[in-house]
Amino acid sequence: MDLYLQLKADLQHGLFAPGTPLKQSEIAEHYGVSRIPVRDALARLKSEGWLTGHGKRGVAVPLLDPQEAEDLYLMRMHLEPLLLERAAPNLNGELLGRARDILDAMETNPPLDAAALGQLNWQFHTGLYRAAARPTLFNTVEQLQRQCERYIGYQNRSLDYQDTSQREHYQLLELLQRGKTDKACTLLEQHIAAAGRVLVAHLSKPRD
Structure with a gap:
């Protein structure tokens, strides 16, 4: 499955709890891919509201507001x-x-x-x-x-x-x-x- 779709599905399933920071290196290791598709997938998910900014350039799973x-x-x-x-x-x-x-x-x-x-x-x-x-x-x-x-x-x-x-x-x-x-x-x-x-x-x- 495409990494973007896999990550989105895992977010829907609650694999990553609200408030969890997502680091590119850890995501790449978890899914067995390089950092380039991770960066692109995280950027797309952030633009769609699935992730939010965290720190200087990081992302996290947003809290349910x-x-x-x-x-x-x-x-x-x-x-x-x-x-x-x-x-x-x-x-x-x-x-x-x-x-x-x-x-x-x-x-x-x-x-x-x-x-x-x-x-x-x-x-x-x-x-x-x-x-x-x-x-x-x-x-x-x-x-x-x-x-x-x-x-x-x-x-x-x-x-x-x-x-x-x-x-x-x-x-x-x-x-x-x-x-x-x-x-x-x-x-x-x-x-x-x-x-x-x-x-x-x-x-x-x-x-x-």
Whole structure:
């Protein structure tokens, strides 16, 4: 696997705890590669919010910040229903069928890992949102989603939230298939807000 993808997956899996500094030499030794691909992978992950600056030129795994998590879900709960509302008139049987196939692919035993679930989750939403043909709005939502990935991975891994999320995804799809756009957008807003509140409440708890 490409080092960038491997590192990203390991961050999603919680292999490196929040606050952990990542040194190029140690990462290169751990993955058995030279420092050049490590430097490039770390720079890319930093630009995407998976890593943060540490010291003069180092990087570290960022802490999970309840305020950042709240800001992200507040923006998403307003922008994503807006995008879905504009996509709904263009959603045909083929697009909705693909969306259901993605949801079905998430129903595996044993469950998929956080990285795979995150990818399929975004594919599900992407398949709906792209039908809006509103690239500026879509690109903004996509950037928010990238910033949320580490929080979503943590939530699915640590808070066992995947079952709730999946049930609401199927409900959303059912409403869209029935042409209930207003109810679908309301459900999507509630879906994002409820997950966000659970995560923020958990992150805000005092740590021992």
